[in-house]
Amino acid sequence: MRDVLASHPWIAVTLQIVGAALAGLALHFVLHLVARRAAARFVLAERIVAYTRRTSQFLIPLLLIHLSLADAPLPAGFLIGLRQALSIAIILLVTVFVVRLIAAAADVVALRHPTTVADNLRARSVQTQVRVLARIAMFIVGVLGVGSVLMTFPNVRQLGASLLASAGLAGIVAGFAARPVLGNLIAGLQIALTQPIRIDDVLIVENEWGRVEEITETYVVVRIWDDRRLIVPLEYFIQHPFQNWTRQTSDLIGSVFLWVDFRMPMPPLREELQRIVEAAPEWDQRVCVLQVTDVSDRAMQLRVLVSTADAGNGWELRCKVREQLIAYMQQDYPQYLPQLRTALLRDAEASEPAAARVGMPEGPAVREEPITP
Numbered sequence: 001m002r003d004v005l006a007s008h009p010w011i012a013v014t015l016q017i018v019g020a021a022l023a024g025l026a027l028h029f030v031l032h033l034v035a036r037r038a039a040a041r042f043v044l045a046e047r048i049v050a051y052t053r054r055t056s057q058f059l060i061p062l063l064l065i066h067l068s069l070a071d072a073p074l075p076a077g078f079l080i081g082l083r084q085a086l087s088i089a090i091i092l093l094v095t096v097f098v099v100r101l102i103a104a105a106a107d108v109v110a111l112r113h114p115t116t117v118a119d120n121l122r123a124r125s126v127q128t129q130v131r132v133l134a135r136i137a138m139f140i141v142g143v144l145g146v147g148s149v150l151m152t153f154p155n156v157r158q159l160g161a162s163l164l165a166s167a168g169l170a171g172i173v174a175g176f177a178a179r180p181v182l183g184n185l186i187a188g189l190q191i192a193l194t195q196p197i198r199i200d201d202v203l204i205v206e207n208e209w210g211r212v213e214e215i216t217e218t219y220v221v222v223r224i225w226d227d228r229r230l231i232v233p234l235e236y237f238i239q240h241p242f243q244n245w246t247r248q249t250s251d252l253i254g255s256v257f258l259w260v261d262f263r264m265p266m267p268p269l270r271e272e273l274q275r276i277v278e279a280a281p282e283w284d285q286r287v288c289v290l291q292v293t294d295v296s297d298r299a300m301q302l303r304v305l306v307s308t309a310d311a312g313n314g315w316e317l318r319c320k321v322r323e324q325l326i327a328y329m330q331q332d333y334p335q336y337l338p339q340l341r342t343a344l345l346r347d348a349e350a351s352e353p354a355a356a357r358v359g360m361p362e363g364p365a366v367r368e369e370p371i372t373p
Contacts, residue, residue, distance in 0.1 A: 013069070020068040024061025032056070044108045051104035052097055059093040062086060088149050095145030099138045106134035115200050124198040128215060131199065132192035135217040136185060136262075138265045184218040187234035191215070196237055197244060204243035205232055245311050253287050254314040256304040256322045259296075260329070264336035266290070269302070272328045276321055277306055282313035299338040 032053060039045030062073040069079065109130045113123035131307045192195060201212045203222060210224040220237065236242075245252060270290045277283040287307035294301035302322055308314040330339060 008372045017065050020064040021061045024064040025057070026062075028060045031060075038355050043111065044105065047104040047108050048101060051100040052209075055093055055097045055100055055289050059090065059097060059214075062090050062093065066090060084152055087152055091145060091148045091152070095141055095148075098141050100277050102134050102141070104139050106130045123248070124200050125195055128195055128198040129192045131218070132188050132215050135215075136188055136192075139185070139217050143290070148336040184234045187238045188215075190238055191234060196247075198246075200249070201247070201369050202245040204245070205230060205236075249284070251284070252311055252314045253305055253306065253307045254318045256325075257293075258322070258325060259299045259338045260302060261336040262295075262341055264300075264333060266292070269325065269328075270331070272325065273304060273321065276324045277317070280317055280320055282308050282317040282320070284309045284313075298340065309370055 023250060030050070032234075035045075035049050037346065039049050066083065069083055069086070112128050113126045115123045115127065181333050197212055197215070197220065199212055199215065203210060205222055208222070208224050209228055210218060210222040210230060213223040213229070213239050214221040217234075219234060222233045224230055239348060273286060273290050277288050284307050289303075289305040291303050291305075292300050293303040304325070306314075306321060308317050
């Protein structure tokens, strides 16, 4: 058998690779079994084991194969190429392994801070920081992994040395070329630290109402009320003003505007408004106000202020108040809805002689104008 292997080195190398691969799979099975049992009582360790299982299943056998080829009886050129290919695969797998570790940690933090509770301000703040920082860390790890792969090629190392020799010019060119990417990364760090927006925040962006659905390393996904998605670069939230309806709390005060006749009495309307909001589950019992805020030459404007725990309930309550107040006036005070008044005024010059009224129409003149009842 030794003579056969000595005369056929490819068979020996093949058996060596297969043996190393089987040993790696067996080692991974044992390590995974031990790690899963040890991590059963710890959420973070359990998630790490689950997230890295598939990657480590390939990584451990490749490491053993790479070690087994250190003294393989193969031509030098082929052996160098094979070991380089294995090195590239190992670097990529280590990069994926680290990325999965970061994802597992971020998932555990999100699990321990759920946003499904009533008071989720702290949870949304933590999730925003973790998601943005985790994505930035993944991006940096990915760049380092790709750079490590490229550095395994001698020509690329020589190119890197040449670039370092002209670092000034290369830095300027790279800075201009990568300005959008670097700008969004820096904006992501600012958002993670200062948190002008958070996951599930209610925003008004570009005159659109929506919730922050996702924050990536370069853009924010805002889910608009009609289920459209607005994609906004991270730099937008640093350079442009926008409305955040849930910056500190989700409590809001909504307004409803109505136009009524000047003769409309206010006490019945206030009583009806109080009855409407007390029967509405959306009202949080903080604010309920009805005031005359403006007048025109034909009617007066009423403003209703009602408070709710969040924007969704605010919209529902405003629609409910508007509809029921209009229905109440239609039923009990229809004569006080906005009206257009006209008055018949006899021409002041009707008593003048006909000669003095040449070219003027006969009879009363009709003129439309507002009058006070």
